[in-house]
Amino acid sequence: MLLPFQNLPGRFEGEEPASVCLKSSGFFFKFLSANETGATGSHQAGFYIHRDAYWLFMPEPGKKGENQYRDVAIHWPEGTVTDSRFRWYGKGTRSEYRLTQGFHFLGEENTGDLLVLARLEESVFQGFLLSREESIESFLQELGLNPSDSGKAYGIQNGEIQLPGLQYSAEDQFESTLQDALREYLEPDAPFPAADRLARLAREQCEIYFRTGSLNLDEKLLRWIDMEYRIFRWLELRKYSHYLSQGFSTMEDMIQLSLTILNRRKSRAGYGLELHLAALFESAGVTFASQARTEGNKKPDFLFPSQDAYSNPDFPASRLTFLGVKTTCKDRWRQILSEADRIPEKHLFTLQQGISSAQLREMAEADVQLVIPRPYHRLFPESFRKQLMSLEGFVDYVRSKDSQEMLFR
Amino acid sequence: MLLPFQNLPGRFEGEEPASVCLKSSGFFFKFLSANETGATGSHQAGFYIHRDAYWLFMPEPGKKGENQYRDVAIHWPEGTVTDSRFRWYGKGTRSEYRLTQGFHFLGEENTGDLLVLARLEESVFQGFLLSREESIESFLQELGLNPSDSGKAYGIQNGEIQLPGLQYSAEDQFESTLQDALREYLEPDAPFPAADRLARLAREQCEIYFRTGSLNLDEKLLRWIDMEYRIFRWLELRKYSHYLSQGFSTMEDMIQLSLTILNRRKSRAGYGLELHLAALFESAGVTFASQARTEGNKKPDFLFPSQDAYSNPDFPASRLTFLGVKTTCKDRWRQILSEADRIPEKHLFTLQQGISSAQLREMAEADVQLVIPRPYHRLFPESFRKQLMSLEGFVDYVRSKDSQEMLFR
Numbered sequence: 001m002l003l004p005f006q007n008l009p010g011r012f013e014g015e016e017p018a019s020v021c022l023k024s025s026g027f028f029f030k031f032l033s034a035n036e037t038g039a040t041g042s043h044q045a046g047f048y049i050h051r052d053a054y055w056l057f058m059p060e061p062g063k064k065g066e067n068q069y070r071d072v073a074i075h076w077p078e079g080t081v082t083d084s085r086f087r088w089y090g091k092g093t094r095s096e097y098r099l100t101q102g103f104h105f106l107g108e109e110n111t112g113d114l115l116v117l118a119r120l121e122e123s124v125f126q127g128f129l130l131s132r133e134e135s136i137e138s139f140l141q142e143l144g145l146n147p148s149d150s151g152k153a154y155g156i157q158n159g160e161i162q163l164p165g166l167q168y169s170a171e172d173q174f175e176s177t178l179q180d181a182l183r184e185y186l187e188p189d190a191p192f193p194a195a196d197r198l199a200r201l202a203r204e205q206c207e208i209y210f211r212t213g214s215l216n217l218d219e220k221l222l223r224w225i226d227m228e229y230r231i232f233r234w235l236e237l238r239k240y241s242h243y244l245s246q247g248f249s250t251m252e253d254m255i256q257l258s259l260t261i262l263n264r265r266k267s268r269a270g271y272g273l274e275l276h277l278a279a280l281f282e283s284a285g286v287t288f289a290s291q292a293r294t295e296g297n298k299k300p301d302f303l304f305p306s307q308d309a310y311s312n313p314d315f316p317a318s319r320l321t322f323l324g325v326k327t328t329c330k331d332r333w334r335q336i337l338s339e340a341d342r343i344p345e346k347h348l349f350t351l352q353q354g355i356s357s358a359q360l361r362e363m364a365e366a367d368v369q370l371v372i373p374r375p376y377h378r379l380f381p382e383s384f385r386k387q388l389m390s391l392e393g394f395v396d397y398v399r400s401k402d403s404q405e406m407l408f409r
Numbered sequence: 410m411l412l413p414f415q416n417l418p419g420r421f422e423g424e425e426p427a428s429v430c431l432k433s434s435g436f437f438f439k440f441l442s443a444n445e446t447g448a449t450g451s452h453q454a455g456f457y458i459h460r461d462a463y464w465l466f467m468p469e470p471g472k473k474g475e476n477q478y479r480d481v482a483i484h485w486p487e488g489t490v491t492d493s494r495f496r497w498y499g500k501g502t503r504s505e506y507r508l509t510q511g512f513h514f515l516g517e518e519n520t521g522d523l524l525v526l527a528r529l530e531e532s533v534f535q536g537f538l539l540s541r542e543e544s545i546e547s548f549l550q551e552l553g554l555n556p557s558d559s560g561k562a563y564g565i566q567n568g569e570i571q572l573p574g575l576q577y578s579a580e581d582q583f584e585s586t587l588q589d590a591l592r593e594y595l596e597p598d599a600p601f602p603a604a605d606r607l608a609r610l611a612r613e614q615c616e617i618y619f620r621t622g623s624l625n626l627d628e629k630l631l632r633w634i635d636m637e638y639r640i641f642r643w644l645e646l647r648k649y650s651h652y653l654s655q656g657f658s659t660m661e662d663m664i665q666l667s668l669t670i671l672n673r674r675k676s677r678a679g680y681g682l683e684l685h686l687a688a689l690f691e692s693a694g695v696t697f698a699s700q701a702r703t704e705g706n707k708k709p710d711f712l713f714p715s716q717d718a719y720s721n722p723d724f725p726a727s728r729l730t731f732l733g734v735k736t737t738c739k740d741r742w743r744q745i746l747s748e749a750d751r752i753p754e755k756h757l758f759t760l761q762q763g764i765s766s767a768q769l770r771e772m773a774e775a776d777v778q779l780v781i782p783r784p785y786h787r788l789f790p791e792s793f794r795k796q797l798m799s800l801e802g803f804v805d806y807v808r809s810k811d812s813q814e815m816l817f818r
Contacts, residue, residue, distance in 0.1 A: 015669065015672070016668060016672045018668055019665055019668045019669050019672065022661050022662075022664065022665035022668070023665060142664070142668060156661075161661055236660065237660055240660050241660070244656060244657040244658070244659065244660060244662075244663055245656050245657075245658070246656055247653060247654050247655055247656030247657075248653040248654070248656075249653070249654070250653065251645065251646055251649050251650070251653060251670070252431050252565070252570055253431075253653075254653055254663060254666070254667060255431065255551070255667055255670065255671070256428055256431035256432060257663070258663060258664055258667030258668075258671075259425060259427055259428045259431070259551060259667075259671075260424065260428050261660070261664065262664070262667075262668075263424070263425045263428065
């Protein structure tokens with residue numbers, strides 16, 4: 001018997017997560033931590049939701065001394081619906097929000113997956129669970145968001161994503177400082193500023209608003225990244241507003257402008273991170289080479305202490321360090337394994353929040369040492385946390401090799 | 410010494426090929442054939458350019474009995490410039506255009522790469538050589554073009570891509586037939602028609618314009634695909650024109666509409682091809698299962714003769730056939746190897762035009778049998794051509810197993 005070809009099954013032709021979020025009245029995304037996927041046995045407790053995100057689920061914040069809940073329906077791309085519950089625990093010493101019930105389909109292997117919830121109407125959401133690195137990065141890049149925005153809720157007002165405010169009610173000062181600093185780029189025909197110009201500006205702004213000088217390296221980096229995204233978005237809006245209001249005479253004109261914007265968001269995402277890491281290493285007095293060449297013209301993100309040291313067979317391999325950089329880290333981490341034959345242990349920095357035990361085991365077997373911003377360590381399976389390195393720890397590690405190098409000279 | 414982090418080298422921050430083409434006054438793209446990359450020893454002769462594409466390089470077509478040329482400069486993303494020559498050979502029995510000189514950097518391993526030339530001004534082009542499957546597919550999908558458009562030149566008029574005309578000056582009839590057939594989808598709030606609806610319409614239109622009933626399967630499929638892309642583009646333009654002229658109040662509104670358009674182009678590209686293949690097999694009376702399930706929930710594109718036969722251990726494995734489908738085929742073909750353990754030989758259909766000898770050898774070693782539309786066979790390295798299967802050949806092969814199956818019953 002012939003199958004009717006009109007009904008090839010198994011093809012999801014619905015909208016992509018980024019489109020759905022932009023059409024919604026607000027959305028939320030979050031990397032699933034090891035605790036939340038049951039890796040630590042506390043599976044029943046559901047997802048922790050940051051207090052700033054309550055408004056997406058409830059009209060009023062929860063009251064101290066009370067427990068409250070709201071039923072919410074979550075529609076998934078396969079056509080299924082989950083009846084879930086948004087809960088406020090305010091009794092006793094507790095004060096936290098959680099999204100519970102209906103997530104029994106999640107397992108430990110979903111650690112590090114990205115949960116996306118877009119509000120279609122009050123208490124009704126479209127949900128997505130993104131497992132592949134490519135899907136996660138597309139989602140973040142298309143919306144111009146970064147992994148460290150995980151756990152926040154975003155309003156959509158007049159079709160524009162509303163970033164949660166800066167601290168210290170510094171909005172006015174932010175506006176006027178940027179107007180000054182980026183004046184030349186606001187002219188209609190001026191190009192977008194180079195990546196390193198924006199990255200530097202972000203660090204300067206952070207110093208003003210957050211006194212980042214006194215923070216540890218891990219916290220400092222996260223502030224820099226967040227600030228750069230804010231500046232980037234601020235500039236995008238101002239540079240393109242006049243094109244938008246005048247409309248387009250053809251579809252390809254619109255597609256062309258959109259591709260310019262989308263492709264820049266994409267290419268800047270990883271590059272900004274590398275620039276900030278380079279600035280961090282420089283400020284810590286650590287010598288390095290970025291985009292150096294190794295065997296077969298491979299280009300590791302960072303080599304320590306230098307390209308010359310790596311190329312010099314007399315320089316002891318034990319004093320070389322490799323650092324790969326990936327904004328997210330799910331299925332493509334193996335790419336770094338062949339990028340520097342002289343350095344068997346590969347360090348890998350990522351903003352990925354949570355990785356499954358199975359992947360962590362594979363990485364350990366491949367001699368990959370993860371470098372993770374300290375505030376994200378708690379999102380990893382408990383038994384693996386002590387094997388994670390912080391940025392501070394990594395810089396100390398490289399410094400200790402540097403001092404060996406001094407002795408060696 | 411510290412490297413200045415302001416100048417991380419090796420990062421191309423220029424525009425993507427699709428954006429550059431849309432901004433140009435016309436562009437050209439072409440899969441490099443084995444002949445053109447020197448695999449057959451005729452390297453000096455440069456690239457063959459189809460006669461319909463002359464206008465991108467020369468103001469007038471070449472004259473019979475004369476040889477002519479124009480110097481053209483091609484700028485590459487790395488900042489280099491190639492001084493090349495567009496030639497018309499009209500003497501004696503010859504009449505052909507070629508782009509020659511300056512391509513000595515190409516080698517046999519570039520077979521199947523996509524060459525893109527976008528005209529910035531008269532005789533000045535921006536060139537791209539895309540090697541990775543991901544880059545090639547992004548380019549084609551972002552522009553809503555398909556691999557079988559390779560070798561054509563596209564004008565940009567008023568910011569809109571101009572497709573080369575239909576044969577038989579059938580434009581007016583095309584317009585009115587589509588107006589009738591797609592009337593319900595042209596309403597402002599109507600959804601885009603489902604993929605199988607468009608695919609079926611494309612086949613019906615082909616029957617009207619090209620009497621495809623009399624063509625062989627290989628040619629028929631290429632006509633269907635081309636027609637579907639024309640209809641798709643026709644509908645896109647009509648559905649979205651009113652949004653464009655009225656402008657957007659916010660940037661994310663524009664991005665959201667663009668993402669809807671771009672994501673649909675992307676998801677439809679491979680799906681349309683599968684639908685047409687299914688229709689082809691059905692019309693040839695061959696039984697098959699599409700998106701059937703095999704080991705580990707893998708989903709091969711096509712299994713012959715059926716899911717039941719595959720799942721039944723008593724059905725002889727030698728009478729099962731596997732067919733994977735990929736619009737392009739460079740680095741991701743290995744994915745099919747694990748999709749059906751019972752069938753060691755994997756057939757793979759692709760619209761990729763030209764594959765390097767090294768990759769063809771690897772595929773043969775992995776027991777992959779390529780199925781390639783007959784008109785593309787000449788673009789492959791000569792020594793491998795006799796190992797390629799056409800669609801006609803593939804259908805005969807499956808039919809012969811079908812008749813074995815009859816005997817077996």
